[in-house]
Amino acid sequence: MRLGLSSFLFRTTAAFVVAALAVSACASPTAPGVSTAPSAAAGPVSGGTVTIPIGADPTLNPWSPNAFVESLFINRVIFDGITKPGKDLAPAPDLAESWTTAADGLSWTFKLRSGVKWSDGQPFTADDVAFTFNDVVLKPDLGAQNRASYAAVKSVTVVDPTTVRFDLSRKFAALPSFLAYNAGILPKHVLTADPLKTTTFNKGTPVSTGPFKVDKYTSGQSVSLVRNENYFGPKPYLDKLVFTVVADPNTQVAQALSGDLQIMILDNKAAVDRVKSAAGLAVVARPLVQYYWLSLNQTDTRFTDVRVRQAFVYAIDRAAIIKNVELGYGSIANSPITPALAAYYDPSLASKYPYDPAKATELLKAAGWTPGANGVLQKDGKPFQFTMDVGQRGVLEPVNALIQQDLKKVGVVVDLNTMEWNSYIQKDVVRREYTATVNWWTYPSDPDVFPYYHSSAAGKGFNIPGYQDAKLDDLLVQGQSTSDLEARKAVYKQLQQYTSEVLPYLFLWYPQEIDVLSTSLQGVPELGLRDAMHYAGEWWLAKK
Amino acid sequence: MVAGQEVVRFLFQRIALGALVIVFASALTFFFVNLAPGGPASVMRFDVTAEQREALIKRMGLDKPVTQRYVEWVAGAVRGDFGTSLLTDEPVAQRISERLPNTLTLAGAALLLSITLGIPIGLIQALRRGSALDHFLSFFSAIGLAVPVFWLGIVLILVFAVSLRVLPSAGLTAIGDDTVLERIRHLILPTVVLATTILPTIVRFMRSAAIEVLQEDFIRTAQSKGLAPRVVVTRHVLRNALIPVVSAIGALVPRLLGGTVVTESVFNLPGMGRLALDAAVGRDYPLVIGLTVVGAMIAVATTVIVDIAYTRIDPRVRLA
Numbered sequence: 001m002r003l004g005l006s007s008f009l010f011r012t013t014a015a016f017v018v019a020a021l022a023v024s025a026c027a028s029p030t031a032p033g034v035s036t037a038p039s040a041a042a043g044p045v046s047g048g049t050v051t052i053p054i055g056a057d058p059t060l061n062p063w064s065p066n067a068f069v070e071s072l073f074i075n076r077v078i079f080d081g082i083t084k085p086g087k088d089l090a091p092a093p094d095l096a097e098s099w100t101t102a103a104d105g106l107s108w109t110f111k112l113r114s115g116v117k118w119s120d121g122q123p124f125t126a127d128d129v130a131f132t133f134n135d136v137v138l139k140p141d142l143g144a145q146n147r148a149s150y151a152a153v154k155s156v157t158v159v160d161p162t163t164v165r166f167d168l169s170r171k172f173a174a175l176p177s178f179l180a181y182n183a184g185i186l187p188k189h190v191l192t193a194d195p196l197k198t199t200t201f202n203k204g205t206p207v208s209t210g211p212f213k214v215d216k217y218t219s220g221q222s223v224s225l226v227r228n229e230n231y232f233g234p235k236p237y238l239d240k241l242v243f244t245v246v247a248d249p250n251t252q253v254a255q256a257l258s259g260d261l262q263i264m265i266l267d268n269k270a271a272v273d274r275v276k277s278a279a280g281l282a283v284v285a286r287p288l289v290q291y292y293w294l295s296l297n298q299t300d301t302r303f304t305d306v307r308v309r310q311a312f313v314y315a316i317d318r319a320a321i322i323k324n325v326e327l328g329y330g331s332i333a334n335s336p337i338t339p340a341l342a343a344y345y346d347p348s349l350a351s352k353y354p355y356d357p358a359k360a361t362e363l364l365k366a367a368g369w370t371p372g373a374n375g376v377l378q379k380d381g382k383p384f385q386f387t388m389d390v391g392q393r394g395v396l397e398p399v400n401a402l403i404q405q406d407l408k409k410v411g412v413v414v415d416l417n418t419m420e421w422n423s424y425i426q427k428d429v430v431r432r433e434y435t436a437t438v439n440w441w442t443y444p445s446d447p448d449v450f451p452y453y454h455s456s457a458a459g460k461g462f463n464i465p466g467y468q469d470a471k472l473d474d475l476l477v478q479g480q481s482t483s484d485l486e487a488r489k490a491v492y493k494q495l496q497q498y499t500s501e502v503l504p505y506l507f508l509w510y511p512q513e514i515d516v517l518s519t520s521l522q523g524v525p526e527l528g529l530r531d532a533m534h535y536a537g538e539w540w541l542a543k544k
Numbered sequence: 545m546v547a548g549q550e551v552v553r554f555l556f557q558r559i560a561l562g563a564l565v566i567v568f569a570s571a572l573t574f575f576f577v578n579l580a581p582g583g584p585a586s587v588m589r590f591d592v593t594a595e596q597r598e599a600l601i602k603r604m605g606l607d608k609p610v611t612q613r614y615v616e617w618v619a620g621a622v623r624g625d626f627g628t629s630l631l632t633d634e635p636v637a638q639r640i641s642e643r644l645p646n647t648l649t650l651a652g653a654a655l656l657l658s659i660t661l662g663i664p665i666g667l668i669q670a671l672r673r674g675s676a677l678d679h680f681l682s683f684f685s686a687i688g689l690a691v692p693v694f695w696l697g698i699v700l701i702l703v704f705a706v707s708l709r710v711l712p713s714a715g716l717t718a719i720g721d722d723t724v725l726e727r728i729r730h731l732i733l734p735t736v737v738l739a740t741t742i743l744p745t746i747v748r749f750m751r752s753a754a755i756e757v758l759q760e761d762f763i764r765t766a767q768s769k770g771l772a773p774r775v776v777v778t779r780h781v782l783r784n785a786l787i788p789v790v791s792a793i794g795a796l797v798p799r800l801l802g803g804t805v806v807t808e809s810v811f812n813l814p815g816m817g818r819l820a821l822d823a824a825v826g827r828d829y830p831l832v833i834g835l836t837v838v839g840a841m842i843a844v845a846t847t848v849i850v851d852i853a854y855t856r857i858d859p860r861v862r863l864a
Contacts (some may be wrong), residue, residue, distance in 0.1 A: 023594075065586035065588050066585070066633075068585070068589075139597065141603065143596045145592075146589075148591075148595075203632055203633075218814075220642070220813075220814020221715065221717075244715070248812070250698055251698070251810060251811070252715065254701045254706055254713050254714075257706045258705050258706045258709065285671075416637075420582070422582035422583070422827055423580075423581035425590065426582045426588055430597065439590065449661070461596040462590075462593070466828075
């Protein structure tokens with residue numbers, strides 16, 4: 001998650017910008033030299049610079065606790081993982097060529113590529129992998145980013161210079177997928193002193209193995225990458241990849257329109273029509289491994305009744321949220337497994353909870369909530385009223401307002417408590433002092449959602465509602481226990497059915513990302529931009 | 545005329561007083577930012593577990609009591625060590641000194657533009673009081689005061705960078721082109737936008753001060769003595785009207801610094817304003833305090849300069 005210009009500015013500006021963009025559309029001359037889409041049929045050519053906006057100065061170390069979302073873009077280009085997300089999002093080879101799990105499932109062995117060199121010419125070996133995990137990720141006092149994902153990993157053993165073994169305390173079938181997710185391998189020979197706080201590395205020119213390496217880091221302005229001549233894979237087509245720090249999403253749009261940016265995520269969806277009408281820019285929708293949810297704190301006894309949770313889902317017009325807030329870029333969610341994980345996603349659940357306020361009223365009545373004098377539902381003389389905390393970020397504020405209206409229609413009174421993001425996290429996540437709140441999860445490209453749902457994560461881990469359920473726990477463990485794709489599909493199909501029934505979180509929607517690309521930019525895989533960064537070496541610019 | 549010795553004594557007093565202000569500001573900020581809800585951004589994120597949080601708090605030294613941390617900070621600050629940024633692990637002094645020149649350039653350019661435009665405009669309005677021109681300029685001042693900085697910034701970007709393509713949309717320089725000319729081109733729009741935060745105020749002050757002076761007896765005396773109108777305006781009206789305007793400009797400098805936060809964000813300039821925003825949002829305590837101290841220093845320096853400027857404009861005022 002990233003910091004940036006306060007969402008106040010964003011909100012107040014967004015509405016205006018749409019109008020201003022519309023006005024400037026009338027005055028805007030055709031962008032020079034991009035009147036027609038260049039032909040991709042000619043095949044890839046080398047050369048050119050692609051500029052990508054990021055919201056803040058990045059931290060060039062995927063394990064640093066200060067590596068926020070803006071850092072992902074670069075870290076996924078310069079650092080290689082043991083695996084990377086394939087174009088189907090299943091784990092694909094990166095620094096490892098192949099991998100196998102032991103018969104008992106308590107270890108994974110990775111065969112590494114031979115002949116890989118760091119950008120400074122030093123050889124990459126299994127020692128670097130062992131260092132990254134044993135001396136950085138698994139060291140509790142360093143507080144490395146993402147270390148919670150490796151709770152099942154005891155240690156990493158070097159078998160030989162091109163073989164490593166991950167020893168586990170319990171079965172962890174999703175390990176190859178998790179290793180594809182922000183798990184870049186660090187150079188042991190550079191980071192001996194304090195691997196997470198070496199500023200010449202994190203804020204300078206880190207030694208890395210990816211297709212591009214950092215040429216120059218200019219604080220507050222840009223980070224430029226050039227080809228890594230020591231890269232093990234095919235030579236990248238682009239000469240340079242420049243990440244320019246642009247905090248304000250509206251300025252990003254203006255820069256894309258003036259031709260300064262070649263690819264970006266359109267955070268301000270309201271500008272989509274203007275961007276679509278611009279010459280030389282293409283707009284595409286991409287799937288994300290992400291879902292929005294409403295968490296009802298399970299320490300509040302009103303919400304432990306499953307009928308109440310189901311009633312809320314019937315009462316909330318999620319299609320209207322997608323239409324009004326996401327401008328149609330998204331689909332209704334009824335489980336934590338997103339459509340982006342095509343191998344696992346169960347589309348039959350999509351229509352499970354249609355918008356049906358009458359059904360909601362019926363379920364609430366069955367749970368003992370009946371209308372009082374003023375139309376507000378009551379039980380034992382107490383009105384159904386509670387507070388939802390709203391973090392100021394992205395679309396959360398309008399979404400909460402819509403949910404408030406929907407619940408009011410079935411006699412439930414919601415008070416909204418809007419908070420600055422940092423304070424919100426402290427109250428709702430760190431202290432868990434909340435009744436209800438809306439937010440989202442993004443997770444590695446694997447249906448293993450153990451950290452967000454297991455009883456052991458209630459109250460302190462990522463199980464935000466604190467929902468505890470033995471049957472769900474059992475399904476989560478089963479999913480981690482088998483590496484067989486068909487067996488896992490069966491388990492996660494059950495998990496989707498079950499979670500959609502008991503609603504540990506109230507599932508809202510699966511968002512899509514809007515990406516804006518220059519029409520001359522080719523070779524970008526059909527993935528969300530953050531995932532497509534793994535393939536930056538394959539991007540190329542058509543000659544104009 | 546002011547004796548040199550008097551100036552030295554005055555400066556000495558002012559610097560001592562300024563140091564007190566800075567110490568007070570640093571202590572106040574230190575305790576307030578630590579009391580504010582939330583915590584460092586690395587800790588206040590969704591995807592961090594309780595165990596990680598505890599380790600990170602300890603590593604940042606935030607498990608120690610606030611008073612102890614303040615004492616340690618003061619001990620470092622007097623030796624010139626303002627601590628380490630929690631967001632980047634770089635020294636606070638380094639982060640600020642990287643950004644300070646950009647902000648001073650922007651704020652200086654905006655101040656210069658505001659003064660060179662504001663004083664003549666205000667004077668002309670006063671001399672042509674009640675005329676169509678006066679009303680027209682007053683109307684523009686009112687618009688200037690009412691228009692939000694980010695709004696104007698985006699409009700100018702859309703007009704000059706997107707539609708007309710004559711000026712760059714944002715940033716300090718073009719990538720790979722760090723010439724003086726490029727820097728100036730990049731500075732034009734932000735300077736204009738930032739100037740709108742203070743220009744209308746300077747115009748209004750100048751106008752009302754000049755109107756007041758024009759009604760004074762000595763102006764009538766000067767006119768009846770047969771002095772040329774040009775001499776009356778420059779030597780008498782302007783000089784006397786400038787006194788309240790100079791003090792107003794001193795008071796406007798903090799507003800100018802505040803305006804850099806938004807201007808630098810919209811135009812994507814790496815300056816102190818944007819740094820302050822990032823530091824506050826990310827609860828980078830040492831950086832917030834460092835920036836407060838620098839801000840307080842600038843404010844103190846401004847008041848000293850304004851006081852000295854007074855004596856140059858108004859011989860009746862003496863430094864004491």
